[in-house]
Amino acid sequence: MKFIAKHLSEICKSSRTKYCFIATKGHLSAAIKKEFADMKITATISGNTLFEGEIQDQAHLFGVLNRIRDLGIEILSIEYKISE
Numbered sequence: 001m002k003f004i005a006k007h008l009s010e011i012c013k014s015s016r017t018k019y020c021f022i023a024t025k026g027h028l029s030a031a032i033k034k035e036f037a038d039m040k041i042t043a044t045i046s047g048n049t050l051f052e053g054e055i056q057d058q059a060h061l062f063g064v065l066n067r068i069r070d071l072g073i074e075i076l077s078i079e080y081k082i083s084e
Helices: 002-012 030-034 058-070
Strands: 018-024 040-043 049-055 075-082
Touching: 018 058, 049 058, 058 075
Parallel strands: none
Antiparallel strands: 018 049, 018 075, 040 049
């Protein structure tokens, strides 16, 4: 987990726009989706959920990850894209 935190910290330091893609297990209820108004949420045909959105800084990213954890949602993967 330390490697992930260090790597995400380095990404967040970039001054360019950062987009995060978080895949989670299962589909989410409408009530849970409301917890993530700042993210685009898509149910995939494979039965999972994809969160997509712009990440402002490290605090914002960890805020999103903490909300996912607190709701007991299992994270399958985290990917990012930095604008050029």
